[in-house]
Amino acid sequence: MSLPVDLAHERADAAAPEVLWLDTPDRPEPRPPIGDATADLVVVGGGFTGLWTALLAKEREPERTVVLLERDRVAEHATGRNGGFCEASLTHGEANGRDRWPDEYDELERLGLANLDAIAATVERYGIDCDLRRTGQLSVATRPHEVDLLEPGTPGFLDASAVRALVDSPTYLAGRLDAEGCAMLDPARLAWGLAAAAEGLGVRIGEGTGVRAVRRDDRGVELHTTHGVVRARQAVLATNVFTSLLRTMRRRVVPVYDHVLATEPLTAEQLASIGWAARCGVADSGNLFHYYRLTADDRILWGGYDAVYHFGRSISPAHEQRAATHRVLAEHFYETFPQLADVAFSHRWGGVIDTCSRFCAFFGTARGGRVAYATGFTGLGVGASRFAADVALDLLAGEETERTRLRMVRERPLPFPPEPFAWTGIQLTRWASARADRTGRRNLWLRSLDRMGMGFDS
Structure with a gap:
């Protein structure tokens, strides 16, 4: 390692305990809560799944009245705290998809790429300024046994010299570039842009409006909130890891904390020392993997590796800053890029995501088919959330579509056992x-x- 461990730890500790994407004066002011209201559709959750659901619902049926309720603020949780990798994969990667649904994987891949294209088209249509770039993603091997995972001898495989010509790290032994299946973006700005686009179509968004219960009534559903009762014909629960509204989902999802560092902006000389002209996202090939990328202002966002589960499915703001994990991430950063030994970290943060036993989103209905849900994304929800929104709306409409016919959509993951x-x-x-x-x-x-x-x- 080019930097002493204690100095790496000091730099991690010195970073501001803030989320890079949310640490901007451009963050919209909070919207007022919503009290008693009626609508055709109510969406619970102001992250990507909820925002896409509200927007697509209005695009499908412009006359439909839609209300979106968010307990905190739009993009406050997993949506605003991730790395900004918008992948085409709907199945948490090809290997997981082929293992679980080999007969329909080609269809899942096609739908995933079409979904990514649709995200890019939406960003362009509504003029959303979220720095979306179709740069692709580079997978790298840093241990000898990982090289075979990248399929040497097949098109797209990169040996050590070729991969280091793209991004220069002495730890790289091989690589593979997926040029089409991933985009980089600013996730918070995408969320804020989706919210503005939805409001432009007539969606009402209430922040600071927590939903306490969802009950069926003669005309549809009642959502009892912190400010009143919202009545609607149908509802979509886009609460992801916060699954308490439906008892049937609680054991199928567990909360996991992911942690991230971001560097100060690199100088032109520092950036030249590592190459990275393609600005692709990078992920290594371990089970405990790192993901990293360049931001619009040439910071390196560096996250992953240490997925932390707290006993009892605990979710708390106290879990978001974890010195032990941020220090390990700092050590690994300087091992990967020893030529950046003089670069410091500006931000450190963590956040809770939803993971399920099959590693990708699952779907269903409740309350007599009047409520649909999607959850369990396991860290790859930036892109898959739009697909999930389409599935939820299909399920509420009772439509058989190319999405709802999928085994991947019809099946549920195995539940996690109780504690301990x-x-x-x-x-x-x-x-x-x-x-x-x-x-x-x-x-x-x-x-x-x-x-x-x-x-x-x-």
Whole structure:
């Protein structure tokens, strides 16, 4: 390592405990809460899934009245705290998709690419300034046993010299560039732009409006909130990890904390020392993986690796800053880019995401088919959330579509066990995954989870 460990730790500790994307004077002012109201459709959740649902609902049926309720602020949680990787994959990567739905994977891939194209078209149509760039994503091997995962000898494989010509790190042994399947963007600005576009079509958005209960009535559903009662014919729950409104979802999702660092803006000389002219996103190939990218002002956003589950499915603001994880991320950053030993970190943050045992979103209805939901994205929701919104609206309409016919849409993941078994199993899985990264071999525990279709990831 080119930088002493204690200095790497000092730099992580010195970073501002703020989310880079939200730390801007351009963040919109909070919208007022909504009290008693009626609508054709009410959407719960002001993240990507909820915003896409509200916007697409109005695009499908302009006369439909739509209300969106957000407990905190638009883009406050996973939507505004992620890395800004907008991937085409609907299945948390090709390997997971092919393992679980081999017969329909080609269709899932086609739908995912079409969904990514539709996101780009929406950004252009509504003039959303979110720095969307179709740069693709580079997967890199940093251990000898990971090279085979990138399929040497096939088109797109990059040996060590070729991958280092794209992004120069002495840790890279091989790589593969997916030029079409991923875009980089500013996730908070995309969310704010989607909210403005939805409002432009007539959607009412209330922030600071928590939903306490969803009940069925003769005309549809009643949503009891912190400010009144909202009545609607139908509802979509886009609450992701916050699943308390539907008991049936609670054991199928667990909260996981992901942590991120961002550097100060790189100088032209610093940027030249690592190349990266293509500005593609990068992810390494380990089970405990890092993801990283350049921002519009040439910072490096560096996150991932240490997915943290807190006993009892605990969700708390106190979990968002975790010095041990941020320090490990700092160590790994300087190991990857020793030529950037003089670069400091400006921001550090963490946030909760929803993970399920199949690693990608699942869908369903409740309350006699009047409520639809989508949850369990496991960290790849920036792109898949738009697809999820389409699925939820299809389900409410009772339509058989190319989406609702998919096994991936019709099936549910296996639930996680209750405590203390959930915590014990997750810790064992994390230990086994780290060991597999070092050795290249999956032990009996991981192989057993593979056979059961179970897992834990972020």
